[in-house]
Amino acid sequence: MKSAMRSAAKERLGTIRMLMAAIKQREVDERIELDDAQILSVIDKMVKQRRESIAQFEAGGRQDLVARESEELKLLSDYLPAQLSDAELDALISEAIATTGASSIKDMGKVMA
Secondary structure, rough: HHHHHHHOHHHHHHHHHHHHHHHHHHHHHHHHOOOHHHHHHHHHHHHHHHHHHHHHHHHHOHHHHHHHHHHHHHHHOOOOOOOOOOOHHHHHHHHHHHHHOOOOOHHHHHHHH
């Protein structure tokens, strides 16, 4: 937040303030101090809201709002852990299938566990 203030990055600062307000609001509502996993869930929820907003604004033809929401989405995504690529996910699934010895759809429960 301080670096955004020093570099006069208004969009980044606004997004960080909005994120901190959402975290603080949840802490006040639930009367707890959020741990890292709960903070990530707050960020994930905000990312999902931005994606839904972008779809709605595109349908309404509001490109100015689409650009703003896209920028916020990009900034919020920076605070989430890196997602697995498709190749990495496929490798993990193949490993789970090989480990459990699954041979048909009936063995899906073993693989999911």
